[in-house]
Amino acid sequence: MEEWERWERRVQTAAHPVAYRLMRAVAARGPVVRVPRVGVVVSDARVAREVLLDTGAYTKTGPGAAAGLWTPVLGPRTLITLEGAEHAELRRRLGGLFTPGYVATVCERVLRAPLADLERRLAAGAEVDLVRVVRDGAAGVIRELVGMPPGGAGFAEASAAVSAVRLWRTTLTGRQTERARAALARLTEAAVAAYRAGDESTAAGRLRALGLDEAEARGAVGLFLLTGTETLVSFVPRLVALAHDTGRGPDGITDALVEEALRVTSPTPVMLRSAARAGRIGGVRVAAGERVVIATLLCARAYGPFAPDRDAAETAGLRRLWFGAGPHFCLGMPLAMAEVRAVVGALRGFPELSIAGRRPARGVLVPSYARLPVRARAGGVPGDGERARKPDRRRR
Numbered sequence: 001m002e003e004w005e006r007w008e009r010r011v012q013t014a015a016h017p018v019a020y021r022l023m024r025a026v027a028a029r030g031p032v033v034r035v036p037r038v039g040v041v042v043s044d045a046r047v048a049r050e051v052l053l054d055t056g057a058y059t060k061t062g063p064g065a066a067a068g069l070w071t072p073v074l075g076p077r078t079l080i081t082l083e084g085a086e087h088a089e090l091r092r093r094l095g096g097l098f099t100p101g102y103v104a105t106v107c108e109r110v111l112r113a114p115l116a117d118l119e120r121r122l123a124a125g126a127e128v129d130l131v132r133v134v135r136d137g138a139a140g141v142i143r144e145l146v147g148m149p150p151g152g153a154g155f156a157e158a159s160a161a162v163s164a165v166r167l168w169r170t171t172l173t174g175r176q177t178e179r180a181r182a183a184l185a186r187l188t189e190a191a192v193a194a195y196r197a198g199d200e201s202t203a204a205g206r207l208r209a210l211g212l213d214e215a216e217a218r219g220a221v222g223l224f225l226l227t228g229t230e231t232l233v234s235f236v237p238r239l240v241a242l243a244h245d246t247g248r249g250p251d252g253i254t255d256a257l258v259e260e261a262l263r264v265t266s267p268t269p270v271m272l273r274s275a276a277r278a279g280r281i282g283g284v285r286v287a288a289g290e291r292v293v294i295a296t297l298l299c300a301r302a303y304g305p306f307a308p309d310r311d312a313a314e315t316a317g318l319r320r321l322w323f324g325a326g327p328h329f330c331l332g333m334p335l336a337m338a339e340v341r342a343v344v345g346a347l348r349g350f351p352e353l354s355i356a357g358r359r360p361a362r363g364v365l366v367p368s369y370a371r372l373p374v375r376a377r378a379g380g381v382p383g384d385g386e387r388a389r390k391p392d393r394r395r396r
């Protein structure tokens with residue numbers, strides 16, 4: 001097994017030891033397989049897209065889908081707990097917060113100082129935990145976007161509450177719901193105050209100007225916090241590790257490599273839907289109310305192993321399935337890409353980046369590293385099964 005694959009497998013199994021192995025076994029049985037107590041698992045990209053685009057037949061709001069998990073925490077009126085015209089209308093109003101121009105401005109304003117600090121520390125030969133840098137940066141960007149004051153306490157609490165969710169659950173436990181709701185309520189307090197004051201200099205105030213009622217604004221702020229941090233904490237360190245493990249420094253991370261890394265990591269490994277009526281998916285009969293699990297990671301991995309020099313045309317058929325498809329396609333994609341580019345840009349000046357003592361995160365919802373310490377000099381100190389950089393690393 002190659003170095004990148006060994007580490008990626010460790011990241012996946014640390015997060016979901018049972019589910020990851022089960023999913024791989026299921027995919028080996030066919031593109032659409034019914035798994036008792038789990039649902040109908042889809043691991044073929046074409047079929048997955050058909051399901052995601054057919055929102056009349058497969059919804060996020062029925063039994064076993066996202067709404068059951070998140071409505072008790074975020075309220076009933078959020079993008080991930082609505083379908084149809086109501087969803088489209090809310091999404092239209094929120095769209096203005098995520099235009100490429102606006103997110104680029106927010107990223108530049110929030111990330112300039114922390115990334116300059118990262119560069120300074122690396123240049124001084126210090127070891128820097130990339131997971132921490134990305135978590136703090138992504139949290140700062142979301143705070144700015146939704147108009148929350150700086151400070152971190154409640155943030156870790158809220159993300160811990162989210163991480164407690166297991167991949168196969170259809171509802172949160174009472175305790176998980178209470179914890180997540182309380183943590184998010186504390187976090188969103190300032191944003192809600194901005195909403196009430198109608199302060200348009202903050203996003204929360206802008207949400208009011210965009211015509212959202214208070215419950216919708218609170219739900220939007222909570223959702224952005226949930227979706228906008230852990231995904232990047234998952235992806236960016238894994239991107240840098242993938243480049244490293246295939247003999248590249250950050251200077252070798254091209255746009256094409258980022259796409260290929262998104263494909264093999266697929267940070268949100270599954271998407272959940274519920275069958276609104278009886279039907280068939282790829283020849284498999286589906287009952288009304290049954291859960292459909294789109295195994296995004298397996299759909300994407302079916303296109304082969306990580307190949308940094310792969311021609312993007314080979315995987316064009318996936319059409320960025322890792323960001324979803326159809327009306328729920330990731331709203332935050334421009335923000336995610338801007339943040340990825342910003343961090344990679346800061347690291348690019350350090351082609352001899354080494355990784356020492358990385359650690360996959362255990363028992364988390366979104367597979368990620370818990371720590372990814374990097375240094376600017378070649379030949380990091382091996383630890384936790386880490387190997388020193390290969391001597392034959394490539395240059396581009």
Ligand code: HEM
Pocket residue numbers: 079080091223224225227228229231232235266267268271272321322323324325327328329330331332333335336
């Ligand atoms: C690499 C990073 C990211 C990945 C891989 C990712 C992936 C996804 C996927 C797969 C979905 C669709 C889920 C489904 O249909 O069930 C989604 C939806 C969403 N994402 Fe992202 N995401 C990322 C970053 C972000 C960021 C930074 C934000 C910022 C707030 C964000 C906000 C959202 C929102 C609001 C939705 C719901 C859209 C809707 O239901 O209409 N995402 N994301």
